[in-house]
Amino acid sequence: xxxxxxxxHAGFKLKEQIKKELAKKxxxxxxTPTFKKDDDYPLVAKALVEHLRRGTxxxxxxxxxxxxxxxGVGAAIASNRYKGIRAAQGYDKxxxxxxxxHNDINILTLSGWNTKLxxxxxxxxxxxxxxxxKAIRHKRRIKQLN
Numbered sequence: 001x002x003x004x005x006x007x008x009h010a011g012f013k014l015k016e017q018i019k020k021e022l023a024k025k026x027x028x029x030x031x032t033p034t035f036k037k038d039d040d041y042p043l044v045a046k047a048l049v050e051h052l053r054r055g056t057x058x059x060x061x062x063x064x065x066x067x068x069x070x071x072g073v074g075a076a077i078a079s080n081r082y083k084g085i086r087a088a089q090g091y092d093k094x095x096x097x098x099x100x101x102h103n104d105i106n107i108l109t110l111s112g113w114n115t116k117l118x119x120x121x122x123x124x125x126x127x128x129x130x131x132x133x134k135a136i137r138h139k140r141r142i143k144q145l146n
Contacts, residue, residue: 001026001027001063001064001128002026002027002029002063003022003026003027003028003029003063003064003065003066003128004028004029004030004031004048004051004052004063004064004065004066005018005019005022005028005029005030005031005032005065005066005067005068006030006031006032006044006045006047006048006051006065006066006067006068007032007044007067007068007069007112008032008036008039008040008041008044008068008069008070008075008112009035009036009037009038009039010068010069010070010112010113011067011068011069011070011075011110011111011112012032012035012068012112013112014068014110014112014115014117014120015030015032015066015068015112017117017120018066018068018117018120018121018124021117021121022121022124026128029051031044031047031048031051032044032047041069041074041075041078042074042078044067044069044075044078045067045075045078045079045081045082046078046082048065048067048079048107049079049082049085052065052085052106063106064106064107064108064127064128065106065107065108066107066108066109066110066124066127067079067087067107067108067109067110068109068110068111068112068115069109069111069112070111070112070113071111071113071114072089072090072091072109072110072111072112072114072115073089073109073111075087075089075107075109075110076088076089076107076109079107079109083146084106084146085106085107086103086104086105086106086107086142086145087105087106087107087108087109088103088105088107088108088109089108089109089110089111090108090109090110090123090124090127091111091115091123092123093122093123093126096108096123096126096127096130097126097130100126100127100130100131100132101130101131101132101133101138102133102138102141103138103141103142103145104132104138104142105127108123108124108127110123
């Protein structure tokens with residue numbers, strides 16, 4: 001699976017650790033390969049979405065992304081401004097699983113300040129392995145979001 005990674009300055013260290021581990025199993029496209037001390041997560045979100053749109057004709061279906069900022073909240077808010085993007089902050093495996101199943105999230109956001117590498121990798125694993133629900137009610141709701 002192709003996986004896009006992005007981070008602002010507050011999430012860069014965790015992103016680099018994640019990238020090193022995930023590159024063993026996945027094709028990684030690093031949208032933010034260099035550290036920028038004063039970058040802003042809304043601009044990183046824009047760059048990430050542009051990469052996603054170039055990577056698939058149906059945003060997020062063939063590719064998924066992990067976006068890390070300080071809290072994870074700003075990354076989710078900024079990403080969700082774009083059509084076809086469904087981003088949610090991951091903080092435990094159950095919520096990530098439900099977000100994938102019920103909401104078909106295509107961007108998982110994480111907190112660079114509060115997420116340990118082991119936890120991040122566990123959350124990403126759930127994000128990548130969980131299929132979207134085929135239930136009519138979930139499909140209907142996802143369609144309403146787009």
